[in-house]
Amino acid sequence: MARTATFRRGIYRSKRFRRLAQWFNALPHPPLAMEIAPNRISLVRWSRAGSLEDFAVEPLPLGALLPSAVESNLADLAAVQSILGKVCKRMHVREDDNVAMLLPDPVIRVFVQHFEDFPRSSEEAIPLLRWKFKKSLPFDVDEMLVSYVRQAPRENGVNVVAALARLPIVREYEEVARGAKLRPGVVLSSSIAAMALLADGRATLMVRVVGKSLTTAIVRGGILCGYRCTELPVNGGELAPRTLLDEVFPVAAYYQDQWQEGIQSVAVAGIGDRLPEFLPLFEEEFHCPVHSLLGSAIRNGRVPEHARPLAQRELEGLLGWMWHRA
Numbered sequence: 001m002a003r004t005a006t007f008r009r010g011i012y013r014s015k016r017f018r019r020l021a022q023w024f025n026a027l028p029h030p031p032l033a034m035e036i037a038p039n040r041i042s043l044v045r046w047s048r049a050g051s052l053e054d055f056a057v058e059p060l061p062l063g064a065l066l067p068s069a070v071e072s073n074l075a076d077l078a079a080v081q082s083i084l085g086k087v088c089k090r091m092h093v094r095e096d097d098n099v100a101m102l103l104p105d106p107v108i109r110v111f112v113q114h115f116e117d118f119p120r121s122s123e124e125a126i127p128l129l130r131w132k133f134k135k136s137l138p139f140d141v142d143e144m145l146v147s148y149v150r151q152a153p154r155e156n157g158v159n160v161v162a163a164l165a166r167l168p169i170v171r172e173y174e175e176v177a178r179g180a181k182l183r184p185g186v187v188l189s190s191s192i193a194a195m196a197l198l199a200d201g202r203a204t205l206m207v208r209v210v211g212k213s214l215t216t217a218i219v220r221g222g223i224l225c226g227y228r229c230t231e232l233p234v235n236g237g238e239l240a241p242r243t244l245l246d247e248v249f250p251v252a253a254y255y256q257d258q259w260q261e262g263i264q265s266v267a268v269a270g271i272g273d274r275l276p277e278f279l280p281l282f283e284e285e286f287h288c289p290v291h292s293l294l295g296s297a298i299r300n301g302r303v304p305e306h307a308r309p310l311a312q313r314e315l316e317g318l319l320g321w322m323w324h325r326a
Contacts, residue, residue, distance in 0.1 A: 029324070030098035030185055032091075035317050036173060037104060037190070038065050038211040041080075043087045044310065044318050051306045052322070056090040057313055058083045067104035067213060069165065070138050074172055084180045093181065100186035102317045103173055105208075105215045108189040109137060109164045110227045118150065118158040129162050139166045151223050154259055161224050163189070190317035191215040194269065195224070197297035197320050202264035203255065205286070206293065207248055208316070209236035209270030214244070216251040218263070225259060226251045236270050241278045244271075245285060252286070262287065269293040269316050294319070 031053075035042045037060075044055040060083055064076035074080050111133065119125045126146050134141040143166050151159040170187060177184045191208050198204050201221040208215045212235055218226040228251045232239060252263055263286045268275055275292055282290045294311045297303045302323050303311050310319050 029321075030100050032093070032097050032099040032182070033102065033318055033321050034087075034099050034177070034182070035102040035190055035315065036065065036080075036176075038067055038213075041083050041087050042313070042315055042318060043091050043093075043099075044315075044322070045091060046322065050322075051304075052310065054091060055310060055315075055318075056087045057315075058087050058090075065104075067106040069106055069109055069169065072172060073104075073107065073169060074176065077176075080176060081179055084176060088180045088182070095181040096183050097181070098185045099177060099182045100188075100321060101173060101177060101184050102188060102190040102193050102321065103170075104210065104213065105189045105191050105229045106213055106231070107165060107169055107173075108192075110189065110192070110224075110229070111136070111162045111164070112151075112224055112227055113160050113162060114153060114157055115160060116157045118160055125160075129160070129164075133162065133164055137164060137166075143167045145170060159223075161227075163192070191217065191229075193318070193320040193324070194293070194316040195219055195320060196323040197293055197302050197316060198267060199297065199300040199302055203259070203261060204265040204267055205248070205252055205255075205263045207244070207266065207268045208293070209239065209244075211235055214247050216248050218251060218255045220259070226255050237272075237274075239271065241281045244278065245281055249285075264288050266290040267293040267296055270314070272314065 031046050033044050040057055040059050042057045045053045047053045061076065061079050064079040065073055066075050067073055119128060125148060129146050129148060130141050130144055137144065145165045145167050146162065148160050148162040151161055153159040174184045194208060195206060195217060198206060198219050203218060203220040206217045206219065212232045214230050214232050216228045217224060230247055232247065256262055265288055266282055266286055271278065279290050294316055298311060303319055307319060307322060
């Protein structure tokens with residue numbers, strides 16, 4: 001459907017991340033990528049050779065952007081436009097430059113759904129997914145943008161990863177980009193991009209905090225086995241280890257029940273130098289290594305030297321997107 005074209009361009013195939021990374025398209029990746037988060041706007045440019053050429057990060061005023069799957073996100077449109085304009089000016093953006101847009105996780109709902117049988121054609125699959133999720137989302141099915149990828153299940157049938165968003169919300173972000181003379185060509189959630197930094201085939205629990213948003217995902221051998229995005233009672237800087245563990249546990253318990261195995265690795269992002277405060281409790285609960293997502297990605301070679309400045313600013317979404325486009 002034409003009205004879902006922009007959103008569905010967030011799906012592609014990647015040899016390095018074969019199953020989950022079908023989320024992205026096979027078209028050439030734009031040299032610019034932008035992440036819009038509640039507290040900042042970040043813009044990155046890569047050279048033709050794929051190395052980091054330049055980047056700019058500008059803070060957003062508190063409350064200017066309020067991520068939501070339902071309500072308008074741009075509480076202070078003028079402030080967001082102003083900051084984006086400043087970022088584009090610093091980067092010497094040219095009119096109609098193509099850009100990949102990473103949006104806050106709460107904007108895009110992600111589900112891992114099992115089917116005994118699932119259509120091969122998108123003409124049949126999209127209506128089925130609309131029907132399947134119409135009672136799970138707080139907006140009208142006619143406003144539902146749908147993107148999906150098939151995955152191998154644990155046993156029989158088909159697992160489908162579906163990403164759903166409300167059209168007016170996605171359009172809101174696209175219009176802001178167009179107002180800055182950018183041309184949005186890829187739209188996806190930040191944490192889906194960040195998952196590319198998970199390097200090994202073990203069942204890895206990714207815990208990512210951005211402001212009051214917590215995204216919990218389990219990836220095993222490139223397959224997304226579980227996903228949950230929730231709102232925390234406080235910002236990440238004020239978060240207690242026990243509170244975070246309690247929020248993370250439902251996805252881990254679901255995985256252990258469905259896949260009949262434990263979590264083998266935990267990768268944490270978004271709590272900065274507070275990670276040592278969380279390590280004892282998480283290691284005791286999951287009986288496995290717990291590490292920084294970015295630290296692990298650097299050790300595994302997924303953050304090349306030229307991209308280290310992005311790691312220093314904790315831009316794991318943009319780093320994940322860079323890894324895909326490489």
